[in-house]
Amino acid sequence: MDENSSSKAVRVGIIMGSDSDWPVMEAAALAVAEFGVRFEVGVVSAHRTPQRMLDYARDAADRGIEVIIAGAGGAAHLPGMVASATPLPVIGVPVPLKYLDGMDSLLSIVQMPAGVPVATVSIGGARNAGLLAVRILGAADPQLRGRMAEFQRGLEQMVLDKDEALRR
Numbered sequence: 001m002d003e004n005s006s007s008k009a010v011r012v013g014i015i016m017g018s019d020s021d022w023p024v025m026e027a028a029a030l031a032v033a034e035f036g037v038r039f040e041v042g043v044v045s046a047h048r049t050p051q052r053m054l055d056y057a058r059d060a061a062d063r064g065i066e067v068i069i070a071g072a073g074g075a076a077h078l079p080g081m082v083a084s085a086t087p088l089p090v091i092g093v094p095v096p097l098k099y100l101d102g103m104d105s106l107l108s109i110v111q112m113p114a115g116v117p118v119a120t121v122s123i124g125g126a127r128n129a130g131l132l133a134v135r136i137l138g139a140a141d142p143q144l145r146g147r148m149a150e151f152q153r154g155l156e157q158m159v160l161d162k163d164e165a166l167r168r
């Protein structure tokens with residue numbers, strides 16, 4: 001696992017089924033980094049490295065990880081399988097591949113059986129996965145929650161500015 005540089009503990013684990021998912025998944029890392037939250041990134045494949053996947057899921061909480069973001073494409077079993085082996089919240093990112101416009105990835109991730117939730121974002125929605133991870137951490141971290149509220153005020157201001165520009 002590659003860890004980003006920061007003095008605080010690693011709180012978010014960002015994993016993906018293949019390094020080919022990184023161009024999509026990078027947005028999750030950038031969003032988390034925007035809020036100064038430390039994260040780790042790694043390739044963990046449900047199909048090609050099943051034991052590594054189970055080890056990662058089972059050890060993550062003990063290593064101090066609080067939220068896992070898992071991205072995969074095609075027969076995208078990684079987020080669901082990781083969720084089955086950890087008590088941590090798991091956010092799934094459907095990565096679009098060459099065929100089916102990512103619908104295969106979306107349906108593989110979103111249709112979880114009762115009892116094993118995966119918070120699934122939109123196809124390619126890695127940035128929202130990062131922002132959701134920050135919100136989850138913010139529930140018990142007032143400072144982070146404050147930063148998220150500030151971010152939201154920024155979004156609001158952006159829309160108001162665009163509206164004003166349009167009216168001129």
Ligand code: RP5
Pocket residue numbers: 016017018019020021045046047071072073074075095097
């Ligand atoms: C999935 O298979 C990965 O998440 C990736 O989206 C897809 C293709 O992987 P590669 O063949 O590019 O390594 O498990």
